Amino acid sequence: MKLLCRITALIVLTSLAACEAGPDYKRPPVETPASYKEAYGEWRQARPQDALDRGAWWTIYKDPVLDGLEKQVDLSNQNVKAAEAAYREAEAAVEETRSGLFPTVTADSTVGDMHGTMPRPMMPESLYGTASWVPDVWGRIRRDLEGSEAGAQVSAADLASARLSMQAALATDYFNLRAQDELKRLLDTIAETDKKALQIVQSQYDTGTGAMADVLMAQTQLENVQSKATNAGIRRAKLEHAIAVLIGKPPADLSLAAAKYIDYAPEIPVGVPSSLLERRPDIAASERMMTAANAKIGMATAAWFPDITLSASAGYTSMALKQLLQASNTFWVLGAGIAETLFDAGKREAKIEEAHAGYDRSVAMYRQTVLAAFQQVEDNLAALRILADQRKTQEAAVDHARLAERLAFQQYTSGTAPYNNVLTAQSTHLENEVTLLNIRQSRLNADVALIQALGGGWTSSQLSPESDSDEKISHNQ
DSSP states (O other): OHHHHHHHHHHHHGGGGOOOOSOOOOOOOOOOOSSOTTOOSOEEEOOGGGSOOSSOGGGGGOOHHHHHHHHHHHHHOHHHHHHHHHHHHHHHHHHHHHGGGSOEEEEEEEOOOOOSSSOOOOOOEEEEEEEEEOOOTTSHHHHHHHHHHHHHHHHHHHHHHHHHHHHHHHHHHHHHHHHHHHHHHHHHHHHHHHHHHHHHHHHHHHTTSSOHHHHHHHHHHHHHHHHHHHHHHHHHHHHHHHHHHHTTOOGGGOOOOOOOOOOOOOOOBOOOGGGHHHHOHHHHHHHHHHHHHHHHHHHHHHTTSOEEEEEEEEEEEESSGGGTTSGGGEEEEEEEEEEOOOOOTTHHHHHHHHHHHHHHHHHHHHHHHHHHHHHHHHHHHHHHHHHHHHHHHHHHHHHHHHHHHHHHHHHHHTTSSOHHHHHHHHHHHHHHHHHHHHHHHHHHHHHHHHHHHTTTTOOGGGTSSOOOOOOOEEEOO
């Protein structure tokens, strides 16, 4: 068996002289702007504490209930679990491919005997080992391994994308739920005001100074507001159910108490556009897919070269078991084979063309993914900028609508204006309050979407020990 071990070591050393067919991978260039078009305000280079947490990015909103929910996404969300299983599957495929670089060694033994009425021949006893190996002289297996490793990194990036997507969806649903809480509180407050107005109108009717039409209009206004409050409860229930599914629970198992709607837009480090190439998992996945496609070119090119197979066997054989392990009964066999395809009707050329086309397709998809990433960041930067301006205008509109409602009611009670003026002022006030709440809600949603568009604090260094140190820039609001 020592001889077998020596032969195995010899053929492993042969691999040192091997080469790899096909082109080495280089990331294709993409056009990146120097800055974001929609960035606004005073910008500065970010301090170390400005960077988003690579994991718990949602903690910047300082909401303990949201923190507790987000922590359950990794543990229970089924989409994240599926992506994690796909990653483990890809890792196992890498190890399977890597095993092809090494010899296969087997051991076997035979101890035979025959029974029957006929005279029997002597059956030799044997104990032997076999090593066989297809040396990766042309780099086909190494290109395959390169592609498998890139595929595993794609799965890792897909896992990060799934996790980030579920986290962002949960944050958005949570903030929308809190917006329904705030809407319900707002409508309940307005309903209390409308009840008092109804009491005054009813009192005037009872004393003969008011009209029944005014009472009916006031009653209708109150019931309309109460109906809107009920509808807010329906939307809230649906959002609560969606949150339960996101954290892997049946809707019946989750109940979130009403709470105040946060109005906190945290400072988000946006960074330079080129940093998206490192910070977004979907871009990293698309880039790794190019690596896998490039490796297929090498595998297709290696098909032009012959396959070389080396084999070795060594062991003991004897007609008697008790004499089996004696040195005089040893044997060994060496073998080598070369297989080459002489004619395949253009199959190998077609495979190479197919691999090149697949690589070109992956390059186009990579560049499109980068462009879409730039668009998403620009969209949400624009949304935050415009919504910030819109909120200031809408806050002034709410103040004026509230004052107009108060003046209209005073004029009605003094007898100088009809109740229709009060109804118009009440409706205008309610409409402006709801619009302001919608703006606040949209701003928080754009905030979460911007964090997701920036990669949520993730970087491609999580796929490889190598990482780039792109400067980050933060908006000082």
